Amino acid sequence: MTAHTLRAGAILTVDLDAVVSNWRLLSKMTKPAECAAVVKADAYGLGAAEVGAALLAAGCKTFFVAHLGEGLDLRRAIGFNSRIFVLNGTPPGTEGEFLKSVLMPVVNTVGELAAWRTLATEAGRSMPVALQLDTGMSRLGLSPGDVAVLAGEPALLAGLSVELIMSHLACADEAVNPANHRQRRELAKLRAVLPKKAQTSLANSSGIFIEQGFHFDLVRPGAALYGINPAPGQANPMRQVAALSARVLQLRDVPAGSYVGYGHAFCSKRRSRLATVSLGYADGWPRAASMSAFFNGEVLPFAGRVSMDVIVVDATGCANPPREGDLVDLICQQQSVDDIARAAGTIGYEILTRLGRRFHREYRHSATPPASATALREAQMGKR
Numbered sequence: 001m002t003a004h005t006l007r008a009g010a011i012l013t014v015d016l017d018a019v020v021s022n023w024r025l026l027s028k029m030t031k032p033a034e035c036a037a038v039v040k041a042d043a044y045g046l047g048a049a050e051v052g053a054a055l056l057a058a059g060c061k062t063f064f065v066a067h068l069g070e071g072l073d074l075r076r077a078i079g080f081n082s083r084i085f086v087l088n089g090t091p092p093g094t095e096g097e098f099l100k101s102v103l104m105p106v107v108n109t110v111g112e113l114a115a116w117r118t119l120a121t122e123a124g125r126s127m128p129v130a131l132q133l134d135t136g137m138s139r140l141g142l143s144p145g146d147v148a149v150l151a152g153e154p155a156l157l158a159g160l161s162v163e164l165i166m167s168h169l170a171c172a173d174e175a176v177n178p179a180n181h182r183q184r185r186e187l188a189k190l191r192a193v194l195p196k197k198a199q200t201s202l203a204n205s206s207g208i209f210i211e212q213g214f215h216f217d218l219v220r221p222g223a224a225l226y227g228i229n230p231a232p233g234q235a236n237p238m239r240q241v242a243a244l245s246a247r248v249l250q251l252r253d254v255p256a257g258s259y260v261g262y263g264h265a266f267c268s269k270r271r272s273r274l275a276t277v278s279l280g281y282a283d284g285w286p287r288a289a290s291m292s293a294f295f296n297g298e299v300l301p302f303a304g305r306v307s308m309d310v311i312v313v314d315a316t317g318c319a320n321p322p323r324e325g326d327l328v329d330l331i332c333q334q335q336s337v338d339d340i341a342r343a344a345g346t347i348g349y350e351i352l353t354r355l356g357r358r359f360h361r362e363y364r365h366s367a368t369p370p371a372s373a374t375a376l377r378e379a380q381m382g383k384r
């Protein structure tokens, strides 16, 4: 291990090849629709700059973030050769920043719409915007009533070039829930009275897997890119992206009847070999998720409670137990983000987005040449 990795207790490895391969799979499934990438919350905790650059190189042209600040950071990281939509709208007074960094505002309220209309009039040129419509989630977006007003008074869209009309599914992870179809019909209905040239978008990761009718012109996967299963109940079609391993700080042999950790929640039933591992709930590992570590394929169950910075695991049964300084695996082939979520009573999204800032991070990226290199090679091969 390098000095760098020794400064942190644990190493998070992000497989960018897997992210690209997941994006390509979704892209293929949804053609001819455009496959965008949702990289909000720092690409669900995995690094928006790195993920964004890898997907841009793979041919992704459209990105979504939640906040203006995330949009500014992403623009700085990946340059101007892409569209970046900001989902959570445009706080009053921030319009100039949107324009300067060429960020696409997702207009959610009538007030935001008025602000962009005024700006377009003042600037004497058309302003590109996206409209989010609420089709039955009651969270963000213009209501059906707002849309009816717009349809009756086209001047309310004067100076605005509507690039995208989008809505979001409330129950996409339940493919058979009739609410999905109600939302799809509602979007189609509202969309019919709004500017024709705009792209239409409804599906998040799980929405893609409901059926083709949900793809419209553009799909917005986030979670599936990062390896979370978009089709709960079926085998996960996505490649795992995150791997987490943590250092063994100390080994100890204890007699039967020894108590371990806070609250003495574990008591050894036999003479045991315990390993104290450098990972805790302050790193984002949920305190409720009592799971296992893995070392060369052998299982080391947690012994006692997860504390802030360390977990004790039971290596008694191991044929080849780890030594002090070795790394044991916590997120790996045998134990996915979704498995941890299930044990903690939450969803994979929450596990990923909480994974700590104090890990040492490593990025794997081999397969994808930059887009320009691909274009060059294709040109040389006479493909273009």
Ligand SMILES: *Cc1c(COP(=O)(O)O)cnc(C)c1O
Residues within 6 Å of the ligand: 038, 040, 087, 167, 168, 203, 204, 205, 206, 220, 221, 222, 223, 224
């Ligand atoms: C977060 C988000 C997405 C991505 O959802 P996933 O379930 O992670 O694929 C898409 N659209 C909107 C509006 C979102 O907020």
